Amino acid sequence: MDCTAILVAKTRDGNDRFYVKVALFRALVDGFPSAMARATPHWLHEIDHTADVGINVTAPDRNTLYERAALGTFGVLTDLTTVEERMSKKVTVEASDPERLMVRWLSELNFLHTTKHLLFSRFDVEVSGPDDALTLRAACHGEPIDRDRHPVYTEIKAVTYHDMKIQHHDNIWEVQVIFDL
Numbered sequence: 001m002d003c004t005a006i007l008v009a010k011t012r013d014g015n016d017r018f019y020v021k022v023a024l025f026r027a028l029v030d031g032f033p034s035a036m037a038r039a040t041p042h043w044l045h046e047i048d049h050t051a052d053v054g055i056n057v058t059a060p061d062r063n064t065l066y067e068r069a070a071l072g073t074f075g076v077l078t079d080l081t082t083v084e085e086r087m088s089k090k091v092t093v094e095a096s097d098p099e100r101l102m103v104r105w106l107s108e109l110n111f112l113h114t115t116k117h118l119l120f121s122r123f124d125v126e127v128s129g130p131d132d133a134l135t136l137r138a139a140c141h142g143e144p145i146d147r148d149r150h151p152v153y154t155e156i157k158a159v160t161y162h163d164m165k166i167q168h169h170d171n172i173w174e175v176q177v178i179f180d181l
Contacts (some may be wrong), residue, residue: 007064049125052181053154054163058174062098065166065173066105066136067123073140074120076179077113078150083121086143094135098166100177101127106159109140114155119146141150154181 055072059065074080084155093108095101112118122143127136158180166175 004178015036039173052179054176054178056174057178058172060171062127062173063125065175066102066125066127067108069102069175070123070175073109076154076156078119078152080121082149083119085122085141087142089118091138091140092135096132098131098134099161100166101136102164102166102177103159103161105136106177110156118142119145119150157181
């Protein structure tokens with residue numbers, strides 16, 4: 001599956017556009033969606049938005065949706081093909097609804113990136129509980145930033161709630177995420 005997604009970013013005044021090409025992903029393992037694709041996957045699309053950067057992610061199930069949103073986030077930050085699985089980090093977040101869980105999840109990953117200087121290229125996510133008391137447990141696989149091997153395209157200031165919605169229809173899960181750069 002070779003398709004390309006481009007994330008659209010705009011300057012603060014909303015005039016000049018520049019594009020951040022999403023990094024290429026690794027090959028799917030046995031067709032299972034939680035693995036990375038070799039080319040920018042069909043499930044990651046640009047959002048033409050007045051905010052800094054937006055992604056739209058689709059998945060066949062809830063766990064994969066959270067995994068892919070994390071991959072899309074790190075695809076904004078770096079070329080994921082350069083990130084090796086040299087270490088794992090356990091992450092647990094809780095929230096009172098699916099959108100809050102997504103923001104807390106991606107915010108925790110961004111916190112680890114900015115404070116511990118980590119990049120992740122694979123995520124094993126399990127979401128449990130009813131929609132009003134969700135828990136996400138994940139193993140995040142990656143490595144510390146190596147400036148000689150990892151291009152850092154930008155920094156994410158915040159994962160926003162702006163226009164965030166998680167939908168489930170026709171056996172497809174979908175989320176839209178806007179990042180403040």
